[in-house]
Amino acid sequence: MSKLAADEVAPEEPLPEAGPEPGEGGGGPGVTAGRSRILRRREALVGLAFVAPMLALFIVFRFGPTLGAAFLSLTDYRLSGEWTFTGAGNYTRLLQDDLFWESLGVTAVYTALYVPMTVALALGTAVLLHRTLWLRGFFRGLFFLPYVTSIVLAAVIWKWIYELEDGLLNATLGALSLGPVDFLGSESLVLPSIAAASAWKGFGYSMLILLAGLQSIPREVTEAATIDGANGWQRFRWVTLPLLRPVLFFVLVIEAITGFQVFDAMYVMTAGGPVRASYSLVYFLYDSGFKFFDFGYASAVGLVLFLVVLVFSLIQRRLIGRDTD
Template sequence: MSKVEPRAAAPGEPERTPRPVVEPVPLPAGPGRPGRRARLSPARRREAWIGLAFVAPMLALFAVFRFGPTIGAALLSLTDYRLNGEWTFIGVANYTRLLGDDLFWESLGVTAVYTAVYVPMTVLLALGTAVLLHRTVWLRGFFRGLFFLPYVTSIVLAAVIWKWIYEVEDGLLNASLGALGLGPVDFLGDERLVLPSIAATAAWKGFGYSMLILLAGLQSVPREVTEAAVIDGASAWQRFRWVTLPLLRPVLFFVLVIEAIQAFQVFDAMYVMTAGGPVRASYSLVYFLYDSGFKFFDFGYASAIGLVLFLVVLVFSLIQRRLIGRETD
């Protein structure tokens, strides 16, 4: 309904037509409106149940093989469990013992150094390759498959190949250095070089996955934004630094998180290439977990190491989220 609100004209002012004041008409409550809970139609409910039926097997597998072992490891870390099945509840004694174990802190330091070397190396290699493939038109699919090929190979096979490449006497790398009048260099026997050498092997093996993720992110950047930067006179580096990289932030955060998790879980390459040496210079936290559980059969202590590793990775991921993971408004 509307009503007319009269207004007296001021002296010398012409008469004006009164303006109607419209009163809002309340809408009845219904589906999708406040005041009444929305109800799904029978067809929508049937679609929801069908979708749940499709994902139910994967949810069941995830609960059995992910949540189940995690809860079991958390409970096992509170016990003194032995190989013969006997166990004793000891509370947080394993964690107290872990905090006072010098080998734990040494292995944690090795893992932290390896992560600090491996993650930037892999991400920069993947990002650089993705940028080149994004700009290359000729044989793009061939090179994309070629760079991704090492990722689908076994890490054990890659470690064996690179162990031969790093050999002091007849390794390919030292043979190349010898032809240049350099070397030989003991890449796997030097405490200062062993972690960068293993990180290079792991980066060569695993950068293809991150490359594809970053390439997909680059291809999703709107062309209009880049063309506008070109019109404004921005150079190639300025376009990448101030346009492409900020828009790539969510994808870059995802890549950093998965590569950091991969680095904290390193074991296979170190086991094959150096067996934790020299002098525990490549003795990672997962290697320490492996020795505790499958060499000394101290399963409660090994479970405590696994839970601490989980917390370390979680805290590191939250820090990454805090620093670079927030999406711009």
């Protein structure tokens, strides 16, 4: 066979693919992955640079006072600026102070009254709003209005309502021949009365959170329960509440923290009376720091309050929120 015929029969060899020119980003998968990591790290640094100013302010103004209070609790610090290191002296004194234990008991009782009132009112209102289609936005804003009202203004209004002589509540009871009741002057009624006023003031925030939780529950789940023959209470008890558990846990923790920090309502409505029946732990802190200027002792009270709230939140997490993840 001639050379020309052999060339015609032999298959043509494929031309080699053009490789990347120098500087065009070649180098294989390892080089590509390395550059991807560099880009991600660069993006993270850019994002951190944007949030760094606010992060620094948050650390300074959030953790700075906390660390300062922790240091003050170990000292005998006075208004003149003079201080001496006392170690655990303030905490030892605190454990031996009957007024501290009395104010802690008042705070615990108040919280035990306030939290169920607020959560029950918020949950009931949220369920009604969830089932109401007519003017839902109007009623949602109406029920939320007390929350944005000043706590001092709300306390003054409720103090007028509870007045023994001319109060609205006692006037109504008098019309029903039930006689006047000294709501704020009775040692047994003062905490429930303040808790009811505070629940009216603060339930709107929890109501909105619970309402959002109700609206996030898939409608197919409740429809399936209805098809299976469950009535309204059974759907609420066995379907809605379990699905609402994470939101309910959050609301309980927030309201418990609010209850332990009560001060304004008691200061305005009763000034801690009668006979310190409404003398809360924060009221005790206020008197120690701003009445007797014992800042080290007041700081110790504040840290103890922090630990009490932390332990209570962990207990709630154990009892209620363990299955919410």
